[in-house]
Amino acid sequence: MPLADYKQYVAMDRLPSIWCPGCGNGVALKALALALAESEIPPDKTLLANGIGCSGRVGDYVRCHRFHGTHGRTLAFVTGIKLVRPEIKAVCLLGDGDCSAIGMSHFIHSARRNVDIVTIVINNFNYGMTGGQFSPLSPYNMITSTSRSGKAEPDIDMCKLADVAGANYVSRTTIYHVAEMKNYIKESLGKKGFSLVEIVSPCPTYYARYNKIGTIIQQLEWLKEKFIPIERYNEMNNDEKENFFWRGILINRDLPDLYQHMHKGVEVRKR
């Protein structure tokens, strides 16, 4: 597959981006563009919808349809879009704060309804846009600008949540694992129903600085070492698990999506 194809999705003339040097958002955008190109989804049938946050700005650098609404609500908007335009391939790219705090209920309900949406969560463990406050996904005890002595609340695993809520596809990877990231996105683009690709991403300006993770190279090495394949992770005992996170594909199934359910329902109601 020729690499250059991805540029049909990227507004190269709008670069450079607003993101800080070393930020993961641009890397994720390129993986998404590559996955779209390899899946041969035409830009006029592609919708990139974003949350509000640094990651939400990816839409400013794309050439496909783009939606950017209110903080946390992206999945609800796109549910409406998909119900009237099912032929659109909809990708919702959301920040960890956007989807796990203010947008948590829409996240659960979209997975429960199994709406045909590819959801990419850029998990940089904090609210980048507003200056590095903790999000529900910031790990316990970590330093942020609203938890200077360590976050006092537990976090939550959005992948497990998407699983129990009813999503068809759930995976997690990191910005370091570029090929895997593109492959997971591509795989989810080929699915019907709700897909989640959680991408753990560096925020050098806040999270990595507050937690002294080091240079951007050290941050990438941290991602490489800490995020281990799910199979290996599952074999660890609980004490070992404390020091690692899993990555890989958690769920891959083909339950009927919302659109299919609704159309079945219409036939019943029309009788």
Add this chain to the structure above:
Amino acid sequence: MTIKKLLTGNEACAYAAVNAGARFFAGYPITPATEIVELCSKLMPSNNGVFIQMEDEIASLAAVIGASLGGTKAFTATSGPGFALMSENIGLAAMVEVPCVIINVQRYGPSTGIATKFSQSDVMAVRWGSPGDHSLIVLAPSSVQDCYDLTVEAFNLSERFRTPVILLSDAALAHLREKVEIREPGELNLYQRKKPSGPVDGYLPYGSLHNDVPVMSNFGDKHILRVTGLVHQASGYSSDNPRVAEELVQRLARKIDNYQEELPAPFFYGRQSADLIVVSFGISARASLEAVNTANNEGFKTGMLELRTIWPFPSKKVKELCSGAKKILVVEANRGQVREQLISCGIPPEKLRGINKQNAEVITPSEVLSALKEENS
């Protein structure tokens, strides 16, 4: 075909929406708007439309905005507490210029208030509930027939102006059952949003304006659509340029406020240039009209103004029609929200008297009549 039916206000709204071409409803049950939600769960699928019950009113309006951006006429219905939750997305719809209709069936508030009871106290909330400078359109029906006609009009105006339009109904109208003439789609003048026709390359979603309203494509169309609630340029990409911001925000107001003659005009009943004029809207206008007719039959000389478009407030028309009056009675079931507007129009406060009721019951004709007689004696 025009058919006659006995309907409630809520039912009339739902049938009107279908006949106006709405094919998407998203909502969350709330008294006294629930019947609209329930009826739409039947009407939408049986007309090849979509009904979805969302997790809350924030998501409901979000789904409506999404569906509309997909090219389908879409609406929701709610009451005070739900309307409050919709505020942020109303601002978004205004900012990114999405046609959509919100039916607010007012109930007694603040807060949960008395869920089943009536008030007209959302006049200011519907206009100013969402932060930021923008205009929007609010229409107030005073009969079940009006619920039908103004709902159709609400869809037309939302498509014409690419703006949220709010139908300000209330708990009394919602459950009032009256005869309605239903003009079916063939008999209705229906306005469809303009669509771009030029070359796909270089298309600017906010670039070509028709009467200050952008000619926008829909998601999934050949012309790529870019929508952001950030201040945006003609291309739809965001911008923080002060000139771009100023021009955008001024146009959002201008595109409606400068075209007010296209909005439903107030009705004037009774004596032109009367000394005493009653101003009212919604169900209170029904009581007021009956009082005015009774009074005039008894030899009084009273005029009456029924507001149908509440926002943008028809200041010019109101001032014109009220300029000769010595006394103006403003009849509304709230603390005087419309009366404030008359003062803003430049009508001296001492000419105004509010007939206000805040006990969750409708204002009756006899209450208006006795006020009229007091003023005349």
